[in-house]
Amino acid sequence: MFLAFAILTLAGALSVLWQRNLILAGMSLVLSFLGLAGLFVLLANPVAAALQLIVYSGAIVVLVLFVIMLLNTHQEEPAERERPIQRWLGLASAALLGVGAVGAVLASPAVEGLKAAPASAMTLQGLGAALFRDHLLGFEVAGLLLLAAMVAAVLLVKKEV
Amino acid sequence: MSISASEWGALLPVAIPALAGSLIPLAALDRDQETVKWVRGGAFFIALLGLLGSFLYVSRLWGTGAQPTFGHLRMDLLAQFSAIFVLVAAAMTVLQLWDHLHHEGWVKGESLALLMLSVAGMLVFTATTNLVTLFLGLELLSIPLYALTAQVRLRASALEGGLKYFLTGAVASACFLMGVVLLYTVTGSFELPRVASALRGLGPDPLALAGMALVLLGFLFKVSAVPFHQWTPDAYEAAPHPIAGFMSVATKGVAFIALIRVFPWALGDGTAGEPKVKAALALAAAATMIVGNLVALHQSSVKRMLAYSSISHAGYLLLGLLAGTPQALTGMLFYLVAYLAMNLGAFGLLTALGLVGDQTGFDRLRGQGWKRPGLGIAAAICFLSLAGIPPTAGFYGKYFIFKELILTGHVGLAVLGVLASLVSVGYYLRVLKALFLEKPVEAEERQAAEQPQVLAPLAGATVLVCAFITLAGGFFQGPLVQRFAERAIAETLKVLP
Numbered sequence: 001m002f003l004a005f006a007i008l009t010l011a012g013a014l015s016v017l018w019q020r021n022l023i024l025a026g027m028s029l030v031l032s033f034l035g036l037a038g039l040f041v042l043l044a045n046p047v048a049a050a051l052q053l054i055v056y057s058g059a060i061v062v063l064v065l066f067v068i069m070l071l072n073t074h075q076e077e078p079a080e081r082e083r084p085i086q087r088w089l090g091l092a093s094a095a096l097l098g099v100g101a102v103g104a105v106l107a108s109p110a111v112e113g114l115k116a117a118p119a120s121a122m123t124l125q126g127l128g129a130a131l132f133r134d135h136l137l138g139f140e141v142a143g144l145l146l147l148a149a150m151v152a153a154v155l156l157v158k159k160e161v
Numbered sequence: 162m163s164i165s166a167s168e169w170g171a172l173l174p175v176a177i178p179a180l181a182g183s184l185i186p187l188a189a190l191d192r193d194q195e196t197v198k199w200v201r202g203g204a205f206f207i208a209l210l211g212l213l214g215s216f217l218y219v220s221r222l223w224g225t226g227a228q229p230t231f232g233h234l235r236m237d238l239l240a241q242f243s244a245i246f247v248l249v250a251a252a253m254t255v256l257q258l259w260d261h262l263h264h265e266g267w268v269k270g271e272s273l274a275l276l277m278l279s280v281a282g283m284l285v286f287t288a289t290t291n292l293v294t295l296f297l298g299l300e301l302l303s304i305p306l307y308a309l310t311a312q313v314r315l316r317a318s319a320l321e322g323g324l325k326y327f328l329t330g331a332v333a334s335a336c337f338l339m340g341v342v343l344l345y346t347v348t349g350s351f352e353l354p355r356v357a358s359a360l361r362g363l364g365p366d367p368l369a370l371a372g373m374a375l376v377l378l379g380f381l382f383k384v385s386a387v388p389f390h391q392w393t394p395d396a397y398e399a400a401p402h403p404i405a406g407f408m409s410v411a412t413k414g415v416a417f418i419a420l421i422r423v424f425p426w427a428l429g430d431g432t433a434g435e436p437k438v439k440a441a442l443a444l445a446a447a448a449t450m451i452v453g454n455l456v457a458l459h460q461s462s463v464k465r466m467l468a469y470s471s472i473s474h475a476g477y478l479l480l481g482l483l484a485g486t487p488q489a490l491t492g493m494l495f496y497l498v499a500y501l502a503m504n505l506g507a508f509g510l511l512t513a514l515g516l517v518g519d520q521t522g523f524d525r526l527r528g529q530g531w532k533r534p535g536l537g538i539a540a541a542i543c544f545l546s547l548a549g550i551p552p553t554a555g556f557y558g559k560y561f562i563f564k565e566l567i568l569t570g571h572v573g574l575a576v577l578g579v580l581a582s583l584v585s586v587g588y589y590l591r592v593l594k595a596l597f598l599e600k601p602v603e604a605e606e607r608q609a610a611e612q613p614q615v616l617a618p619l620a621g622a623t624v625l626v627c628a629f630i631t632l633a634g635g636f637f638q639g640p641l642v643q644r645f646a647e648r649a650i651a652e653t654l655k656v657l658p
Contacts (some may be wrong), residue, residue: 019182104367109370110347137232141285144179148278148301151186152308155271 001043009035020075026065033057045122170229171236172245172524174219178251181211182277182377189270204270208255209422211277215250215284224526228652232289240288242494242649243418247283250411253505258402260617263511265401267313275305276407283415290353290422292341292376297339297378302415303330306408309442310400314379316518322399329392330382337379343372343419353423357432359430365433373434376423383416384475386447397468398519405464405622406508409471414497417478422489422653424482443574449476450581457588464521467507470547473585474500480578481562486571487650492561492647499546499554499634506543506627510536513624517616523595530596536621537596537630546631548589549582554634561642 019025026063033056040049105111131139164172176209188204208400219241222229228237254276262268282301307330311323345351347369348359360369382389397405407515432438453473460466481493513536516525528536546555559582566575634641 009439036395086306105373108347108368109364110365110366113596135233135293137234137285138291138294138297141282141294141301144278144281145297145301145304147183148275148282151182151271151274151278152305154186155269155275155308155312158269 001054002039005035005038005042007035008032021072022068022075023065026061026068030057030061032056033061046118047122047124084136164231167229168231169289170222170227171231174215174222174236174241175234175281175288177215177218178211178248178277178284179281181207182274182281185270185274185277189274192244201268201270204273205255205259207253208273209621212248212252212255212280216245216252219244219248224352227331233289233294234285235290236288237653238365238649239422239653240284242584242645243287243415244284245415246498247280247287248420249349249410250407250414250501250505251280253509253626254403254411256619256623257406257505257509257512258401260515260620261401261403261517264512264515264517264615265313265383267315270314272309272312272404273525275309276404279303279305279309280411283411287418287600289414290355292344292351292356295419295423296334296338296341299383300334302412303334303383305405306412309404310396310402310408313401316399318430318519319399322395322397326392326399329389333379333382333389334513336375338380340372340375340377340379343368343375347372355538358436360432360596363433369432370434372439373432373438374441377438379380380416380420380423381445384413384420384478385472386445386475387452387472390449390452390472393472394465394468397471398462398464398521398534402464402508402511402516402547405467406505409467409508410504413471413478414473414501416491417482417497419522420482421493421650443571446476446483447478447574447577447589449473449479450578451476454581454584454588460585460588461520461523463511463523463526463592466592467504470588471504471579472586474504474547476581477559477578480566480571480574483561483571483574484565486565487647489562489565489569490650491642491646492558492565494649495554495634495638495642498646499558499631501554502627502630502634503543503555506540506631507547508541509620509624509627510543512620512644513617515617523591524593526595526601527599528596528601530593533621536624539624541593541596541632542628543624544589548586552635554630554631554638557635557638594616609618628656 009032012028012030012035015023015028016032019028033052033064035051037049037057042134185204185207185313188200188207206442219236222236223238223241223245226238227236228241230236258272258276262272279302282298282305283304284298286295286298286302289298291541307323307327309322310326313319341351342358344360347363347366350356350359378389385393398407400408418529450473453469453471453476457466457469460469478496481489492657511521513533514526514529530541530552546553548554549559551557561580563575563578566572566578567616
């Protein structure tokens with residue numbers, strides 16, 4: 001089960017990178033998020049899985065796809081100057097990072113300790129309590145953050161007079 | 162859920178600027194350039210009023226010694242100190258913006274709203290020991306700044322600089338968040354004191370080390386330390402002068418104050434990763450001083466020179482963090498206040514001379530010192546202080562840090578710091594030479610005579626105030642350090658693990 005969802009997530013993410021057609025890249029992103037939602041269910045966190053599906057796949061990616069469709073350019077433009085060395089260096093450093101990350105997780109004693117911890121399922125009630133009791137300040141600051149982003153967008157695109 | 166009076170006490174300093182930031186867009190709904198002056202004035206007035214209200218409230222808290230908390234927000238003395246620091250910087254920025262945006266002919270009320278929201282983010286950022294809240298504060302202070310950098314969008318270079326800042330900043334924020342997640346994975350907590358005690362109990366763990374490194378990376382990006390400095394010159398050049406000044410002073414200031422809270426005690430001392438983190442910090446500090454100062458020598462634009470100078474000042478401040486003694490941290494706070502005055506004075510000079518757009522070459526300053534002697538002398542004091550020449554505040558800031566560095570045995574780094582600040586004298590004196598010793602270019606002189614005289618009373622006044630603070634900080638450094646910086650550090654250390 002875990003392997004299936006993990007492969008789904010990775011395949012979706014890789015295809016976002018490789019796909020030259022932006023619409024298809026967006027669709028692959030949905031695929032990747034589906035896999036991620038499956039992983040959340042396996043982690044006994046159905047709330048996060050539902051949010052992942054509703055908010056990310058359902059709202060954000062669809063919004064991004066709408067914007068791409070409105071923009072009329074579905075094809076990624078080729079680079080002005082192709083530099084193959086960049087691609088190889090990027091691939092090499094990504095591989096190095098991947099190997100390093102896997103090695104770090106395997107070598108970490110703290111992760112071993114996590115295995116003993118009992119997993120309790122996350123409920124909607126627990127989420128609400130965490131959000132509105134423990135992290136009330138963070139919730140409000142996030143609201144301000146959204147306001148700031150909106151005002152920033154207005155500042156950058158407001159009609160010139 | 163009701164909020165008690167003491168909880169309001171912690172909330173109000175943040176809430177007042179945030180409220181002002183929410184009100185200002187309403188005043189800016191109309192078409193900007195064509196609105197009557199009093200509507201624009203109203204937006205600026207609301208901004209100043211919000212800053213003043215928060216300032217008065219925090220200074221009263223400081224006077225009574227109260228340290229209220231609300232959830233993860235702890236308005237302790239260090240947070241109050243940094244709140245006053247940020248509010249003063251923001252007030253000077255608002256005054257300079259009034260002049261600068263009118264020179265540019267690009268007055269948008271939204272920029273003030275963003276500045277206020279950024280201030281609210283800074284107050285949250287320095288007043289919490291919870292890693293999640295810390296991250297939210299970091300984002301709330303950065304996102305408005307990205308837009309503020311690119312705001313004069315009739316210039317393509319402004320958009321370019323803003324986009325560079327945004328992309329690199331987003332990557333740095335993502336790294337910071339990944340570091341927080343890794344620390345949570347290995348310690349099971351977002352609260353710094355508990356993270357710290359869990360890290361001390363842990364052996365050498367690669368995940369913990371990676372988490373510490375990534376969190377440190379987020380901070381080093383914000384203070385623009387080498388090798389995370391490349392965005393600085395472009396972003397400063399793109400931004401309006403007052404915003405560039407605000408970014409260099411307030412962002413750097415709050416990042417260092419948050420580092421004082423997060424680093425040596427919480428994540429450094431006693432953990433298995435301590436030697437590596439310290440070595441990385443030392444390396445970054447040395448590289449920052451060397452690169453910042455040497456590249457600043459070869460700039461033809463005053464603004465890019467100031468950008469590299471701000472990089473080099475981050476290097477000196479990192480040295481204080483490395484020494485890590487309470488006296489060194491007190492010295493850092495003093496240095497930050499001195500830096501606020503001298504750097505806002507330096508950027509204020511560009512605003513007060515009415516140099517808009519990309520007219521920021523050294524030749525634009527020629528002979529300006531004699532034309533407006535008051536402004537020229539005040540700016541000269543600020544530049545001398547940046548160079549670290551006694552008896553200005555900039556000298557004492559460096560002196561406190563280097564002294565502690567030598568006492569803790571980092572003699573090599575202290576020598577490097579002194580050499581670096583000697584190099585810096587070279588490029589700061591270039592500004593003074595242009596201001597006072599060089600004749601203006603004749604073609605520009607004629608051009609200037611045809612146009613009406615540039616008036617910038619508010620920006621000029623802020624430069625004078627900055628020069629005054631710089632001198633006062635130099636002459637009364639002892640009592641100032643004792644009454645403010647030492648109190649903030651000592652009280653905060655008591656509650657840190």
